[in-house]
Amino acid sequence: MEDIHSVEIVPCTNSRFLRPKRVKYTQNGVQKTWDYMHVHDSVVILIYNPKRQVFYLVKQFRPAIYMNTYHRLHGNPEEKDGVQTLPGSEGVTYELCAGIVDKDVSLKEIAQSEILEEVGFQVPLEKIEEVTSYRGNVGVAGSLQTLFYAEVTDDMRVSAGGGVKEEGEMIDVVELPLGDSRNFIMDSSINRPGLLLFAFMWFYDTKMSQSGNSS
Numbered sequence: 001m002e003d004i005h006s007v008e009i010v011p012c013t014n015s016r017f018l019r020p021k022r023v024k025y026t027q028n029g030v031q032k033t034w035d036y037m038h039v040h041d042s043v044v045i046l047i048y049n050p051k052r053q054v055f056y057l058v059k060q061f062r063p064a065i066y067m068n069t070y071h072r073l074h075g076n077p078e079e080k081d082g083v084q085t086l087p088g089s090e091g092v093t094y095e096l097c098a099g100i101v102d103k104d105v106s107l108k109e110i111a112q113s114e115i116l117e118e119v120g121f122q123v124p125l126e127k128i129e130e131v132t133s134y135r136g137n138v139g140v141a142g143s144l145q146t147l148f149y150a151e152v153t154d155d156m157r158v159s160a161g162g163g164v165k166e167e168g169e170m171i172d173v174v175e176l177p178l179g180d181s182r183n184f185i186m187d188s189s190i191n192r193p194g195l196l197l198f199a200f201m202w203f204y205d206t207k208m209s210q211s212g213n214s215s
Helices: 063-074 107-119 178-185 194-211
Strands: 019-027 030-038 042-049 054-061 092-095 097-100 128-136 143-151 172-177
Touching: 042 107, 042 128, 042 194, 054 097, 054 107, 054 178, 097 107, 107 128, 107 143, 128 194, 143 194, 172 178, 178 194
Parallel strands: 042 143
Antiparallel strands: 019 030, 042 054, 042 097, 054 092, 054 172, 128 143
């Protein structure tokens, strides 16, 4: 996963996932323009095994994180002779299981499919709980993301997960013990999205308060 080399920047002339656009509008009598990105909505799932008291995260390489780090350290690579390769670990993230909404099925069914593909658990639909929906990247994309929660048991596991290899996914499943989770989510040396913090805080406030567990 972290063996990254031969990095180069090329024009993005056609994409299945990103469509840059510019909108013109008038707000309170003032003409304005705004550049935005049309992207898919998505689902994300916090997965927890209450018997073993572990969460399941996905670890993967994110080129956007990698290149953001590059820009911060070395500036714009397009203004240089090429991209100086960074350690692959600079682009590795720890995230919740997630996927884009690109099928004509319910959001809960998409969440169920992503849990199976990425983490390897076959979870019944009635065991998947919708938590809330919110907007992401409000200045750039504004897409709708829906957070789900699923409790799993060992007998629900039917595969090792790891994503869809035919689509080029390389995902490691990581078990995070409940007792280590508070330190983990606040460790700024770990690449993790802001949603992960929110999901865990929701868990502490809602699920742990119900069970009386103060780990």
